[in-house]
Amino acid sequence: MTPFLDVFCTQTDRHNVFYPLLRQIMNKDSQMRAAINQKLIEMGERERLKELLRAKLVECGWRDQLKAHCKDVIREKGLEHVTVEDLVTEVTPKGRALVPDSVKKELLQRIRAFLAQHATL
Amino acid sequence: MKMEEVSMSSLDNSKLEGLAQDILSDLVEDACLGLCFEVHRAVKQGYFFLDDTDQESMRDFEIVDQPGLDVFGQVYNQWKNKECVCPNCSRSIAASRFAPHLEKCLGMGRNSSRIANRRIVTGNNTNNKSESDQEDNDDVNDNDWSYGAEKKAKKRKSDKVLLIFFAEILQV
Numbered sequence: 001m002t003p004f005l006d007v008f009c010t011q012t013d014r015h016n017v018f019y020p021l022l023r024q025i026m027n028k029d030s031q032m033r034a035a036i037n038q039k040l041i042e043m044g045e046r047e048r049l050k051e052l053l054r055a056k057l058v059e060c061g062w063r064d065q066l067k068a069h070c071k072d073v074i075r076e077k078g079l080e081h082v083t084v085e086d087l088v089t090e091v092t093p094k095g096r097a098l099v100p101d102s103v104k105k106e107l108l109q110r111i112r113a114f115l116a117q118h119a120t121l
Numbered sequence: 122m123k124m125e126e127v128s129m130s131s132l133d134n135s136k137l138e139g140l141a142q143d144i145l146s147d148l149v150e151d152a153c154l155g156l157c158f159e160v161h162r163a164v165k166q167g168y169f170f171l172d173d174t175d176q177e178s179m180r181d182f183e184i185v186d187q188p189g190l191d192v193f194g195q196v197y198n199q200w201k202n203k204e205c206v207c208p209n210c211s212r213s214i215a216a217s218r219f220a221p222h223l224e225k226c227l228g229m230g231r232n233s234s235r236i237a238n239r240r241i242v243t244g245n246n247t248n249n250k251s252e253s254d255q256e257d258n259d260d261v262n263d264n265d266w267s268y269g270a271e272k273k274a275k276k277r278k279s280d281k282v283l284l285i286f287f288a289e290i291l292q293v
Binding site for chain 1: 153
């Protein structure tokens, strides 16, 4: 996989003094993210957060709203011709936008608590 | 890669916040994708639009709440005489008497099988009584067969025992 910096840096940039340093920082950052994600999965926290989010979204009617939107998309595209890609491209942006702030806030608090708890490790 | 290898203490608040936001957006993305896959599967399996009902058909099945009508909107007569047809003798019997009638008619009760048999026989041979019928009658009249007679016999036996007991006491 092409490193993130290699995509955005030109050939001349790569001879820059700061390029190796930037690359090192980026690597460290991606390492950090990977480690946190792994820890989330290992400890089962990701699954718990997922379940909490699902429950909250059902409770606030997000799921029903998106299902209604899906129905519109299916009617528009046709029952036989609709694909997963169509649904994903049409529904995902609306899904992100429709998540209530209260739910976001609650989940962010849980995530922050997890990160704070494991910051010392 | 273990968590211990990468120290998070070096991260400042802005980075932690960014990380939290990323995790949240991942979770929301997962939820959206899950719904999309679920809907797509429902569409292809053909059960996605099953819960759709038009208002016209919903009106037909609304619960009726009016005096004198039942929930289906039919006239309900409280005092209407409900009758049942006996599957054995094809008579029309009031619902309240149907169970006792069946007990006797089908011969499912204690002594009702004998009564039923006797009825069948008397129905078939009104004038000529067969031997079996006579035997049945004998059985009915016979004290050995009757439930009450057994009770009486038992009582008599206990009375005898008591008499003997009192006689012995008196002799002493």
